[in-house]
Amino acid sequence: MGGRDLPGGETSSNVWSSLDGIEWTLEGEAGWSPRVCHGYAVFRGRIWIMGGVSDWKRDNQETLKNDIWFTADGRDWTEVKCAKTWSRRHQPATYVFRDRIWIAGGHAEPVNSEVWSWQPPQEWSF
Template sequence: MLSFNNALWIIGGYDNDNGISSSEVWTSTDGTSWTLVTNSAAFGPRHNHASVVFDNKMWVIDGMIYDEYGNQSQYSNIYYSVDGSNWVLATANPPFEIRHSHTAVVANGKIWVIGGYSFNLGALNDVWCSSDGINWECVNDGSNNSFTPTWMHTSVFFDNKLWVIGGQNSLGEVWYAQ
């Protein structure tokens, strides 16, 4: 869920009733009454993605999909929107490993992508950043004094530090970097 332009936004997700990923976008100005903005956003059905507000846009980063046949796959792309209805592909193949269940935060004029899970590599502990959502820089490849590889964690920027908290595979750890 995001807060953007004085409204709450739900972007994509997982439909437990049907066992499939969603490409719906919903918005609410009060958290009680919700309006469907689109039922088929251009980013495609996905869940376990990361979403942030950056540069007056909503961003959707990577994620995964379950289709109606029970197949699962991961996305390696980044989309943004200024209205929740029209989504623009920012980059089709960011340089970081394809992932889901990662986190993204905005701090110091950049989007930061942290950890997650890759079907190819398993749990991840790398950190990437971008000042435009298109060009990405590896800040930490996970090999030097990094947090335990984890996914489904929480990340937040607080007190001029990037915090990585809990998640699968982390044994309840709390890490931070300046």
């Protein structure tokens, strides 16, 4: 999901899938903006992405991300709007622990060591 193409380094929001790791299918572009170095987690039957950077050559407050998106099928993505959110960063550590999604550290200026956790609602309404 996402990534960048070489030699120019343009970022993408492409989502690919494979049943065997050999043959791959392009599922399309996700609803989130192109990026690299974002965090991933699988939680409650959904894939989650968090943060990242849209321009690898310029990681600043304009290109760093602090958004959260999820999908149940790899094609339809939904952005999660939170009242409080963590600072923008790329390459965060993301993991699931005690029924929560955690995000820690990552690269940004200034460097930080924030640790945030979030528990999505059990029932979803959009």
